[in-house]
Amino acid sequence: MRIDTLRIRLNSIFKKSLAVLSFVLAPMMLLAADVIEPPKEFSIANFDWITILSVLLALLIILVIARAFDIGALTEKITGKTVVSWNNINAWVAIIFLVAGLFGVWYELKVHGPLLMLGNSASLHGDTYDSMFYWTFGFTFFVFVVTEVLLFYFMFRYRYNENRKALYYFHNNKLEIIWTIVPSIVLTFLVLRGFTTWSKITTEIPKESQEIEVFAYQFGWKARYAGEDGSLGNQNFNFISGSNPLGVAEAGQVDELVKELEGEISKLEAFKASADDSILAWKGRYDRFVATGLSRTYPEDFKTLKTKFNDGVSGAYVRTLEKDIKRKRTALNRIAEYKKDDGFFDGTANDDRVTTEIVLVKNKPYIFKFRARDVIHSAYMPDFRVQMNCVPGMPTQFAFTPTMTTTEARSIKNKPEYDYYLFCNKICGAAHYNMKIKVTVVENEAEYNTWLASQAPLVAPKVAEQTPAAETEGIETEATDNTVAMN
């Protein structure tokens, strides 16, 4: 009898360790191999039939093991002896998971903890932010560890035993009141602290803050600084054109735009007038393509032609033209309204600098005014604990004071190449992942002034000829309608 029990024990220990191996260690080893040694040779590009087969093989092995256990269960039923106790195995795996999991948490904190953007913020409000974070972290981490430990400990401790009956314990008002009240108190504390932190960050804006316009478009950023007159010029999206990407109220530019729009309208009118001829010409070409078999040689061209031809016949072509004309007329009307307002084109925009880099002075308060012209973007500067959406048609802002120069950040992070960036953090299209602008914090006003002087103003002082410095490769230069350009 005793030997029998011993044999069963040994058997179950063997199976336990087998289960432990396959459950915990095997996947972990697989993963550990990847983490510990940076996978230089390990390339998943060789992801081919061999890989797929080995995955299937692994699954097959699990199936076989499962089948073996099923046979074990059958034996159990026949002999009436417990061979495999899955309740015990699961309980043990739970405990191992708990230990391994806590180790994992510790490992993450140790290895990745130093990489986090905490404790070395580059802005004044960043420290308040970080302290708020640490308080929250303290509470939640404590609760996390206690509850998870209890959960897995209970799993182990109260695993099934047929000789035991569970405690018939339906409720306990006192206990329930305690764990309603205690979290409430903790949360009240966090809410109050969060409230003050949030109000401080969003509403306490120093009067002397310098305004910088940060402008987002698919896919890039521009910054606009006030020039020597110290004030940012007006802007409106109706003035946006290839040479005026931000739509700044600059009288000469706008006159050009009006001329351009009028030209386009007359061009579109002409297309509209000759629409019937165009459609006939397309039909001719279309028939020729079909007749000569060119449609098979140049399927792409044929497809384009066919679309055009169909649009022409269905009237979509003329409708598109009419829509474009109407839209451009509306734009002209809107511009005319603005031109009536003398105060709008007050010339303050002339000395504005539109730049492809943001330069800030340490310890000087700033207020960023955000604009976007196509879709929603989000200006995200994790080093400064700053984020705000840039919404077309709705100006937004964020005020902060940088406290650490780029040079200081480099030495603190021990990365000589380190730079601050402003990223886009709201999905905005294909190149969302590469939409950023460099932010440099300099030590003093003098450095900043030198930099600003090197940037060309929007309208060059009278001595020089016109230099459209704002124009860069990021922006579409041609303002023509591409529906018509297909002609």
Added chain:
Amino acid sequence: MSTAALHADSHHDHHEHKESFISKYVFSMDHKMISKQFLITGIVMGIIGMTMSLIFRLQLAWPDEQFGFMETLLGKWAVDGKLDPNFYMGLVTIHGTIMVFYVLTAGLSGTFSNLLIPLQVGARDMASPFMNMLSYWFFLASSITLLSSVFIETGPASGGWTVYPPLSALEKAMPGSGLGMTLWLSAIALFIISSLLGGINYISTVLNMRTKGMSMNRMPLTIWAFFFTAILGLLSFPVLLGAALFLIFDRSFGTSFYLSDIYLEGVGALENIGGSPVLYQHLFWFLGHPEVYIILMPALGITSEVISTNARKPIFGYTAMVISLMGISFLSFIVWGHHMFITGMNPFLGSVFMILTLIIAVPSAVKAFNYLTTLWKGNLRFTPAMLFSIGLVSFFISGGLTGIYLGNAALDIQLHDSYFVVAHFHLVMGSAAIFGMLAGIYHWFPKMYGRMMNNTLGYFHFWITFITAYLVFFPMHFMGLAGVPRRYYQFTLLEDFNVWMDVNKLITVSAIVGGAAQLLFIYNFFYSIFKGKKATANPWQANSLEWSTPVERIHGNWPGEIPTVYRGPYEYSRPDREEDFFPQYVPDDSAPEVLHTEEHQVAPEEKSPEEVESSVFFAAIKRVFGLS
């Protein structure tokens, strides 16, 4: 043993008729068949959604590699085996949409509300079987519409699952905003119709069709959860429909609800101005926030049932559980603004939403503590369903706690749209709800198919999934805290993020292992449907009403009269009973109905030393607060 014979014996109200294949399996009006239809469709959608995530995870881990098989699979979207950035966005969007709506709303709530509401409240079928059938077919039409958008030339909708305009409204903003977006909106409109048809049915069935003795306070917590879920859906989905309609108008009819001041591709893109993109976000999140509870609450309900059954112990604090569900449901309608702290909303409004949001943590904490206490001094049977439920509790805690960071407007400045958010909602909403769904499948499989699933495979499935889920989502918290933005196609152009390459690889490898583990489940599921061990009527020795139905799943559920309910659903391990369970439908005049009042609080006869030791924690709490 044919069902026909049972039908002949039965004298329920249903008209006797011979069912054809079409009326039994296709256009079925039987709630159990409809629930299976929802489940199978949900599983298929789940596999598709998961495969999509694996494809974009490969891109994130090995951005410079070329995957030959990807070109075979995706054609022009992966020329030379390198994923196209637009299609990456499309995958992210469709993965999110599928998982949130099609798997975790319809697949979870649709399956289990349909299966369990009539069975657990004691009804022959849903209040309106026909509407119920329509609900499924709208859902299927919606699924097909959504999936078809993956195959069109311009690709699927790719503005993220929240499809914020103007990105989603302007065809020129990205290819996916063309036909793909139109299909997405149509799919969602169909989905909402399906969801509303289902929801009305669930509510009326719960309110009107409970059997004799099934008072509201004797309903299992699953029913309470489905009931509140249906109410949430009924109140919030129409708002999304409104938002979608406005968006359709903006896209196709030249209105400007969400658009203003747009200049795109060299032209001012709009005739009208004056709309607000933020309006869409308000409307969307008015659904969107209740939606996460629409996803989570059924899973919590299932967990309550499974944990209590397998701990052989009454669920701790039944009333508190119901009140928490009620509180969460109510609060979920007034916290949507926490998704919008940094949209430029008035900061004061942000403060209000922050306070309301953090209040939700209280009922959530109560639920977590109650689960723990239910396990305490239980007699835990680790069926796969039980393991998945415990896994859910673990995810609910880990993921829920990070909600305290994100609900705090100040902390959200830094964390918004970073990987921290990805980690948070994948744990608390994604993994937790999926675990609830899997627990439900393992637990009620015998009721669905009359057979048992293989437990051993279930254990492997659970542990691999559980471990890999943590390996995938836990490190993402750290990425987010380091300022890594989400929805980035690759990080190679941003040198500072290169340190996370190893972590990205770890996440992808874990995701692949976890994904492969689901094959075990798929095999187990389909194999067991046909070849599984035959089930008995009540294989888990559970209390609730559905286990009184015969193994052959007959139309009308019970062959004779619907049983009467005599007590609550969680009378496990009553000291006055020999057996450790006491079903709701078993009459016993000698046993008092309720034992669990204060006067009848029954202490265990004698405490073993271990039991005393393990109650130290609770004893300590009591001592600290001076309770006896």
